[in-house]
Amino acid sequence: MQLDTIAAISTPMGEGAIAIVRLSGDQAIEIAGSLFQGVGGKKLTDVASHTIHYGHILDPKTKEVAEEVMVSVMKGPKTFTKEDVIEINCHGGLVSVNRVLQLVLNAGARLAEPGEFTKRAFLNGRIDLSQAEAVMDLIRAKTDRAMNVALGQMDGRLSRLIQKLRQEILETLAHVEVNIDYPEYDDVEEMTHQLLIEKANYVKKEIENLLQTSQQGKILREGLSTVIVGRPNVGKSSLLNSLVQENKAIVTDIPGTTRDVIEEYVNVRGVPLRLLDTAGIRETEDIVERIGVERSRQVLKEADLILLVLNYADELTAEDVNIFKAVEGMDVIVIVNKTDLPQKIDLGRVKTLAREHKLVTTSLLEDVGVNELEEAIASLFFAGSIEAGDMTYVSNSRHIALLNQAHQSIEEAISGVEAGVPIDIVQIDLTRTWEILGEIIGDSVHESLIDQLFSQFCLGK
Ligand SMILES: Nc1nc2c(c(=O)[nH]1)N(C=O)[C@@H](CNc1ccc(C(=O)N[C@@H](CCC(=O)O)C(=O)O)cc1)CN2
Numbered sequence: 001m002q003l004d005t006i007a008a009i010s011t012p013m014g015e016g017a018i019a020i021v022r023l024s025g026d027q028a029i030e031i032a033g034s035l036f037q038g039v040g041g042k043k044l045t046d047v048a049s050h051t052i053h054y055g056h057i058l059d060p061k062t063k064e065v066a067e068e069v070m071v072s073v074m075k076g077p078k079t080f081t082k083e084d085v086i087e088i089n090c091h092g093g094l095v096s097v098n099r100v101l102q103l104v105l106n107a108g109a110r111l112a113e114p115g116e117f118t119k120r121a122f123l124n125g126r127i128d129l130s131q132a133e134a135v136m137d138l139i140r141a142k143t144d145r146a147m148n149v150a151l152g153q154m155d156g157r158l159s160r161l162i163q164k165l166r167q168e169i170l171e172t173l174a175h176v177e178v179n180i181d182y183p184e185y186d187d188v189e190e191m192t193h194q195l196l197i198e199k200a201n202y203v204k205k206e207i208e209n210l211l212q213t214s215q216q217g218k219i220l221r222e223g224l225s226t227v228i229v230g231r232p233n234v235g236k237s238s239l240l241n242s243l244v245q246e247n248k249a250i251v252t253d254i255p256g257t258t259r260d261v262i263e264e265y266v267n268v269r270g271v272p273l274r275l276l277d278t279a280g281i282r283e284t285e286d287i288v289e290r291i292g293v294e295r296s297r298q299v300l301k302e303a304d305l306i307l308l309v310l311n312y313a314d315e316l317t318a319e320d321v322n323i324f325k326a327v328e329g330m331d332v333i334v335i336v337n338k339t340d341l342p343q344k345i346d347l348g349r350v351k352t353l354a355r356e357h358k359l360v361t362t363s364l365l366e367d368v369g370v371n372e373l374e375e376a377i378a379s380l381f382f383a384g385s386i387e388a389g390d391m392t393y394v395s396n397s398r399h400i401a402l403l404n405q406a407h408q409s410i411e412e413a414i415s416g417v418e419a420g421v422p423i424d425i426v427q428i429d430l431t432r433t434w435e436i437l438g439e440i441i442g443d444s445v446h447e448s449l450i451d452q453l454f455s456q457f458c459l460g461k
């Protein structure tokens, strides 16, 4: 594929030890060579591939030294984009790296769009779409486990599975075709039906298995949305601080301290949590606090896990009971906090209200019970099973949506065969399933979708 030469800063925009301007395309080496002055006059166009060279970038107009650099020269196709790639390693700092980028653009490169390097890796056949999406997940991974899922997908784990299923469908279609072409055998119709049902059920089951990993996959990717709720002053913000092991949320003895929802990511025994501290729920005249309480109620609805905090040193109130009602049917851990103070709460009643939910007592002030709470969170979710390293997880909502569609169309094919629908109609459903699965790996996707996906990447990636 013939594409123009692109360039961008591939390191974060800020102060760093080193910053990289990356170029990719036919003209990459020539453009960099026109600006580079190496030791002893060596030319980038003459050097061996996959070598790095010390020298200076000169402004061609003034002949002045713009930067002291190391330049990597990598000739395609053994590069990330499969094109010629140049990486100019500059001193960190925005001015220097921007100056080099400007010179590179003046010398004939075009500023890359966000994700355009990875898009080229895709267009040139190095990676498929689900692998490219994994690159993005990798950058955004917030925990080790999320990163491992992304690495697995980048490695093509999901792609291989999808390809296997597509191959299965293709072979089935071919088989059916042959049977139709030789209808002189008596039992051909019977055999075709049986084969179709068998194969389609296999594919359906595999799709279901994948979809089953999607909840955990999504949790690994985005973190388990965990909302801390409770009346004012029970210790919700103290709990957030204790779990993230930092004073992120303001804690005071004034009820109504937290007004807005506070969000923090934390890894609790390998379970990635997106932890949300909320304003204490109560009736209030204070306008700001009231908005806060309303927000608390809203985030509650989208939670995967509720940490419901009660005060050990206070009697249960109607508000506490209301909060129990608001979280009915959700995954809840009940935390009775402030056990260092004299007991006023009726624990028997708490147990009745908590029903099957886990109950943990804590004194956040004295750091008691936090271990038990972490244990409860971990056991509630992965039950250790996530450790199984070579699982394939589906975590991307685009993939999940496509798998659901594929599942529906394969079901239609199966019920079609069972209802005695003509084979050519069934073939259409199977072909459709094959196409939908292809969209996951980018085999049959529209260009606008590809553009949209890659535009979500960082600039320079
Ligand atoms: N400096 C730098 N670091 C980087 C990248 C980069 O582009 N530049 N990457 C960019 O995201 C990642 C590494 N990803 C890469 C993937 C494949 C190839 C590559 O050239 N593969 C060839 C050659 C392998 C070989 O030497 O045999 C190939 O598979 O054909 C390079 C980088 C992370 N670190």
Ligand SMILES: Nc1nc2c(ncn2[C@@H]2O[C@H](COP(=O)(O)OP(=O)(O)OP(=O)(O)O)[C@@H](O)[C@H]2O)c(=O)[nH]1
Binding pocket: 230, 231, 232, 233, 234, 235, 236, 237, 238, 239, 250, 251, 252, 253, 254, 255, 256, 257, 258, 259, 278, 279, 280, 281, 337, 338, 339, 340, 341, 362, 363, 364, 365, 366
């Ligand atoms: N004695 C005791 N005090 C605690 C404990 N946990 C928290 N506190 C104190 O209780 C007060 C309220 O704690 P916060 O964490 O701000 O409570 P909150 O639920 O976030 O309160 P709002 O944001 O107002 O809803 C603070 O003075 C904390 O230091 C505990 O286990 N024991």
Ligand SMILES: [Mg+2]
Binding pocket: 236, 237, 238, 249, 250, 257, 258, 277, 278, 279, 280
């Ligand atoms: Mg608070």
